[in-house]
Amino acid sequence: MMERFKKTAKLSLVMGVSLLSAVTAQAKGYEQHPLAQKLIAEMVAEDDFSKEELNALFSQAEKKQSILDAISRPAERTLQWKSYRKIFLDGKRAGKGVEFWKENQAALEEASEKYGVPPEIIVAIIGVETRYGRIMGSYRVLDALSTLAFDYPKRSKFFTKELKHYLRLTREQQQNPLALKGSYAGAMGYGQFMPSSFRAYAVDFDGDEIADIWKNKRDAIGSVANYFKRHGWRQGEPVVVRAGLEKNFQGDLANQSLKPKYTVGSLREAGFTPLVDVPAENSSSLVKLEGAKGTEYWLGLHNFYVITRYNHSRMYAMAVYQLAQKIRQQYDAANKQA
Numbered sequence: 148m149m150e151r152f153k154k155t156a157k158l159s160l161v162m163g164v165s166l167l168s169a170v171t172a173q174a175k176g177y178e179q180h181p182l183a184q185k186l187i188a189e190m191v192a193e194d195d196f197s198k199e200e201l202n203a204l205f206s207q208a209e210k211k212q213s214i215l216d217a218i219s220r221p222a223e224r225t226l227q228w229k230s231y232r233k234i235f236l237d238g239k240r241a242g243k244g245v246e247f248w249k250e251n252q253a254a255l256e257e258a259s260e261k262y263g264v265p266p267e268i269i270v271a272i273i274g275v276e277t278r279y280g281r282i283m284g285s286y287r288v289l290d291a292l293s294t295l296a297f298d299y300p301k302r303s304k305f306f307t308k309e310l311k312h313y314l315r316l317t318r319e320q321q322q323n324p325l326a327l328k329g330s331y332a333g334a335m336g337y338g339q340f341m342p343s344s345f346r347a348y349a350v351d352f353d354g355d356e357i358a359d360i361w362k363n364k365r366d367a368i369g370s371v372a373n374y375f376k377r378h379g380w381r382q383g384e385p386v387v388v389r390a391g392l393e394k395n396f397q398g399d400l401a402n403q404s405l406k407p408k409y410t411v412g413s414l415r416e417a418g419f420t421p422l423v424d425v426p427a428e429n430s431s432s433l434v435k436l437e438g439a440k441g442t443e444y445w446l447g448l449h450n451f452y453v454i455t456r457y458n459h460s461r462m463y464a465m466a467v468y469q470l471a472q473k474i475r476q477q478y479d480a481a482n483k484q485a
Contacts, residue, residue, distance in 0.1 A: 175209075176205055176208050176209065177205040177206070177208045177293050177297055178205040178206040180205075180297050182296065182303070182307070183205050183293070183297055186307060186310065186311065187201045187202065187205070189311075190314060194315060196314065196318075201314075204289070204325070205293065207289070207325055208289050208293040209287075209290045209294075210290075210294050211286065211290050211331075213331070214286065214290070214291055214294045214332075215294065215295075215298065215299060217331040218299065218302075218332060227437040228437050229438050229439040231462045231466065232438070232439075232462075232465075232469070235274075235275050235467075235470055236466065236469055241274075241470060241473040241474050241477055242477065243274065243278065243279055244267075244270045244271065244274045244473075244474035244477075245474055245477045245478045245481060247270055247273065247274070247279040248266060248270050248474065249478075250364075251364050251365070251368060254352065254368045254369070255269060257352075257369075258352070258368050258369050258372035259372065261369075261372070262372035262376040262380070263376060263380060263383075264375045264376060264380050264382075265471070267471040267472070267478070268454075268467070268471050269368055269372050269375075270471070270474055271468075271474060272338060272371050272457065272467055273337050273338055273367065273368075273371065274470060274474070275463070275466055275467055275470060276337070276338055276339040277337055277338075277339060280337045280364070280367075283328070283329065283330075283335070283336060283337065283339070283361070284328055284329040284330035284331070284334065284335070284339075285328060286328060286329060286333075287326075287328055288327045288333050288335060288342075289313070289325060291332060291333040292306055292313055293310065295332065295333070296310045306333070308343065309333055309342050309343055310333075310342075312342035312343040312345070312346055313342040316342055316345055320357065320358075327361070335360065335361065336360030336361045336370075337361075337364065337368075338360060338370060338371045338374070340370065340374075344374065345358070345360065345370075348370060348373050348374040349366070349370040349373075350369045350370050351366060351369075352365045352366045352368065352369025352370070358370065374456075374457065375453060375454075375457075378453050378457075379449070379453055380453050381449055381450055384448065384449060384450055385423070385425065385450070386448060386451050386468050387446065387447050387448060387451040387464075387465065388422060388423045389422045389443070389444070389445055389446075390414070390446050391419070391420045391444075392419055392420075392444050393418035393419075393420070398417070400414070400419075400433045401433045401434065401444065402435050402461065403433070404432060405432065405455045405459060405461065406432065406452055407430035407431050407432045407447065407448065407449060408432060409430070409432065409433065410427060410428055410429065410430060410431060411425045411426065411427050411428070411429045411430075411446060412427030412428065414431055414433055414446060419433060421446050425446065425448070429448055430448070431446045431448055432447040432452065433445075433446065433447070434446070434447045434451075434465070436461070436462065436465065447461070447464070451464055451468065454468065
């Protein structure tokens with residue numbers, strides 16, 4: 148996608164980074180951390196990075212205790228659905244979604260046609276992730292990924308991999324690795340792509356040879372749609388349907404797996420009746436959520452599983468789906484009045 152930036156085997160991480168050496172010599176950073184030194188050695192050997200430039204760069208990376216605190220208490224683990232839902236399905240977020248849709252209608256229609264993903268799903272993802280670009284994260288991505296790679300042993304391997312991808316993408320994109328900001332986990336841009344997702348799924352949707360998900364809404368929209376397409380979104384198929392439960396049901400089939408492991412027919416035989424007609428042979432998971440009016444059962448179909456590829460959470464996928472439905476309803480209603 149950006150081959151013109153890869154022709155030279157050895158590119159500078161950031162213009163003028165070598166000038167930082169004198170200033171950073173006394174800085175307290177990660178350059179002396181054993182895991183950082185291991186990563187630097189690997190990047191030099193595997194990707195022809197400059198050891199001096201990487202040392203200078205990591206001397207500027209800062210440990211953030213607030214990041215370690217935040218990653219220990221994600222909302223999906225501390226909230227029930229009835230509370231989690233309120234965060235994302237307030238009237239303002241849906242209304243702002245309609246505004247975002249109207250402002251970017253051409254790009255959304257083009258992305259939907261090319262990738263087969265409904266505009267409301269694309270809009271809802273961006274709405275859930277960043278409130279349509281209003282909250283894209285205030286941490287330097289380098290600080291976030293370094294903190295989690297070097298000081299969060301539980302997921303050090305994952306974030307080390309993401310840190311490597313980040314260094315590669317900033318070189319490919321000719322971006323300053325000290326300048327880009329994102330979430331406490333290192334997610335970036337309108338759609339909050341992790342570095343590996345950026346390199347795999349971000350697209351140049353406006354033809355300028357750069358995939359800019361930070362400032363270019365068109366590229367961000369195309370990238371989200373491409374992500375869903377590449378993860379198997381099936382155009383025109385339903386996402387999730389509410390299910391009724393027979394009173395005499397015994398057992399626990401719910402929340403066993405994000406991936407559909409049953410069929411609609413087998414769940415119906417077990418006592419879970421879809422309230423909307425769905426082919427019996429369709430694959431499905433059984434989702435159990437604690438809502439404001441009690442326990443809810445849903446049949447999570449293939450496209451529901453695709454949404455969980457963006458964030459491995461049933462509540463997240465349900466929030467995206469229900470916000471998308473709300474946005475679509477308000478968008479259609481506004482068009483009828485116009």
